Amino acid sequence: MAQGRRRAMPSREQLRIWRDYIETTELLRTRLEGRLQSESSLSSADYRVLLALSEADRTTLRSSALAERVGWQRSRLSHHLARMEKRDLIRRTPCLDDVHGVDVHLTDLGAESFRRGSVPHLRSVHELFVDALTPEQLAGLDAAVTALREHLDPEDTGLSRRRDTGRNS
């Protein structure tokens, strides 16, 4: 690689945009998590689990699929599910077709807690995210995010699935 060319390094301006993007997204998530916790009995971890289950067929997921869906290690998920089960938000049963597997079910109380928590949460998403952006800015963000996702994950299964079934976040 030629000296001084610094190929494949971001420019100062590209880095400035990168840092603003990452830090602003983190600030936004922190604000939303603080509100979720103060407005409902749900942590953001609870919310993610309940969201994934509420969107699953028969509101049930194999624990391995749930771990992938929420992006956690299985041990972290398992500890968190034990606490949620004590609060009767979810229920775990052995898989019928896999002696090592566990199915995770949304309980009625879990569904109701999610439904109630999601209303203030979605209002916060509107207030902190949607309200901040003009329609052009929202479309510009969407175009950039779609390009990023396709670059990271060319099969793009997550995005295309949600484009059909998009629900609460």
Added chain:
Amino acid sequence: MAQGRRRAMPSREQLRIWRDYIETTELLRTRLEGRLQSESSLSSADYRVLLALSEADRTTLRSSALAERVGWQRSRLSHHLARMEKRDLIRRTPCLDDVHGVDVHLTDLGAESFRRGSVPHLRSVHELFVDALTPEQLAGLDAAVTALREHLDPEDTGLSRRRDTGRNS
């Protein structure tokens, strides 16, 4: 609030963009953190601390300012700094003008580790982020992020400071 109007709730399309944005950003961060750890001896937590110190006046920050800069609780920061001090990446000294305060200094080894870790990290930022986007998409993302940040933090001190001094991420 009128029944059925659901004012201040995101539309289905706005929610779809929101979820794609948050999930894609998380995927991108996870990929970058995995690379950083495999390509250097630094965790992403180490990297954030070293980055903040390397940009500070005389590469030194009061621990309270460092906690704010990296967005952690002080107890988490304190535990992490103890581990970094054992590895001689940083050094802590009592503040001269505050009996309760601690100054955190970047050591020569910390500066060198950061410099070496930042080269592959910045290449990864280029490959996974910059390469994904056309100049128009990058500009669209920048406009959206700037609007989001101004909405969240109208004083906007972080952004404007970095526009002057933007360095490594």
